[in-house]
Amino acid sequence: MTTRGPGQADRGDSGSGQVVAAGSAGGSIYDLGYRGYQGVRLGRRHAVASLARQSFRQSWGLGRPGRAKIVPFGLAAIATIPAVVALGVAALAQQLGAAQMADAASPIRYETYYSVVGQVVFLFAAAQAPELLVRDQRHRVLALFFSRAIRREDYAIAKLLALGSAMLLLVVFPQLLIFVGRILLASDIPSAITDEIPKLPPILGQAVLTAWLLAGLALALAAFTPRRAYATAAIFAAVLVPLVAVGAIGELSGADLAGAVSLISPADILEGANAFVYGHAHAGPAGADVSSWLYVLAAIVMAVVATLVLVLRYRRIEP
């Protein structure tokens, strides 16, 4: 319809920009030359990986002022202290020749570690999921993200990968500490390695479920508000209300109903899944008797639903 050659750009009123130019207000813009970019352009995968890496750092407060690190590293320390204490006690007991006894009496082992640090892991999700999402919505940075070479769902997935792996690290690190410590403390290291290796799959399986479920749930909720406080409150409500409700139902209507309801309570689900990976066929809140594999199923269903909600939210959101 309308065509025109590029040569028409001859108004020339901005000067041809030799060395200084283009700034009428005291020449505050200097032309030191603009260069084009002829280098490689990596695709969407690189972009998503970069967003995930950046968000992972953000979830630990890395590259930010010190106060951004207090919460994540504080929680990580709290989650790790029991492991360190347990190892210390074990080392001491060994010197005193009471290793067997201390081992049997210790409340801190792989199997029970999640119960010990479960709250810490949940707090991490409640504090850091809003950290990852709220700012971009509140300051409308999404408009910049969505106009890059990624799709909207990529943003959601990258954030989930970032928070998920941060939480995976949080859950796994203390247990790996115990793992390595037990091997090093053993009198016969090679046989200790053979003894301990089979314990890795349950540790990892349980950690992956925990990280995916809690990160997914927390992000899916945080995606709906540009206010950090609301997001954290919603995450607390989503985990604590069902937990308390299951307890109350157990008191009022008996263990069977409580067992059924516990299948939609994230905290109960993760306890149940923990029981499953360590070989217990049955689990459930006080007195209830639920097959533990049901909790694993519930964990996967809930994590998938949370992931879908997160993705759909970012597909629809108006940047």
Next chain:
Amino acid sequence: MALIRLETLTKRYGPVTALEDLTLELEPGIIGLVGSNGAGKSTLIRILLGLLAPTTGRAFVMDLDVTRQGTAVRALVGYMPEHDALPPDLPATELVTHMAELSGLPRSAARERTADVLRHVGLYEERYRPIGGYSTGMRQRVMLAQALVHDPRLLLLDEPTNGLDPAGREDMLALIRRTGTEFGIAILLASHLLGEIERVCDFLVAIESGRLVRAAPLATFTGRTGVVHVELDDDAAVLGARLSGAGLALRVDGRSLFVQLGDGAGFDTIRDTATDLGAGLVRIEPERRTLEDLFRDEVVPGGVP
């Protein structure tokens, strides 16, 4: 290859029509998109970015379908939104590097380009401080820098001088103009200020209430009118009478004469007559149409395709 091609593009938000039946083909250059607030400028830009889906019709950027190949389009396009979109807690250099990576640049290249581009827009030491402490002018520069950092083929600028003071506005417009002319980056500049478009663009697309009013080179809007403005340092009546006698059509207005010239020959007559009379000439200047006429005229012939 057309830079932008729209085929009967329509966007409705429920009962509200934001864009109606736009058909248009634009070649690379500096294109002004002008219209009052709510005319549909931002909607059009967001459709071109693949951020909004058109209700009907299609849109192409460099022959890529924006709805189907959105990611490929966005890799080639830089976007500066009309609203502030900067996180206050990050330094400009970190934000811009990150944005470059999200456009597919490797990390080291992203860093290098960020340094270049921030210098190009005039940000120096400030770049390492959090954006929260920046002035509006600096923020707009960061926004331009992030749009330029991946060396796009097309820049979509939505009201880039929003909130700037007159000096900042001048700087920004000069920067945009230079970016377009010297670096060969095509620009679509949306603005409701005709003066800005006039200063920067070579081509103009006018939309009003979502409909295309006109699309043509800027020169055809603001071209010469064939009228010459002659200003004297004294009353112009005598000179006017003499020129009328010489066969020129004109209008006298105090010290000014507006002479209708068919061709260039009239200039000599004006000069010689004025010399004969010993009149003090202040200026002889061809009158130009301004863009305001476009909207004053209401209906522009040949506008809607």
